[in-house]
Amino acid sequence: MRPYVIFNSTITLDGRIANKESRIMSRLEKNRIHELRETVDAIMVDVETIINENPLLDVRRGHEPYRVITDPKAEIPLNARVFESDGKKIVFVSSEAPGKKIEK
Structure with a gap:
């Protein structure tokens, strides 16, 4: 079976994205x-995204995705x-990651 992928991104009409100081998404x-x-x-x-926005990446109802x-x-x-929310977490690192930091 082929994977089903959804890509979501929010940008302004002039091509800008949010940063720490500005949010561009409405409640809707x-x-x-x-x-x-x-x-x-x-x-x-x-x-x-984790560093700048510190999201929970939660789901309000239903199953908890990875x-x-x-x-x-x-x-x-x-x-x-993100570590406070329910659901399993997977963190992909590269060979550049210090061994001490990836023991967990």
Whole structure:
């Protein structure tokens, strides 16, 4: 069976994306993201999203998808909110990651 992939991104009309200081999603868009999350097996983000936005990556109702985080250098803070949410987490690191940081 071929994988079913949903890509979601939010940008402004002039091509900008959010950063720590500015959020560009409305409440309606946030609700839609939660609806999308209910339909998937995994939510995938990069470590920059975790560091800049510190999201829970939660689902308001329904099953809990995997939380998949790409983090080549193992920079994710261990107190990140994503670790507070239910559901399994998978963090992908590269050979650049210090061995001490990937023991867990």
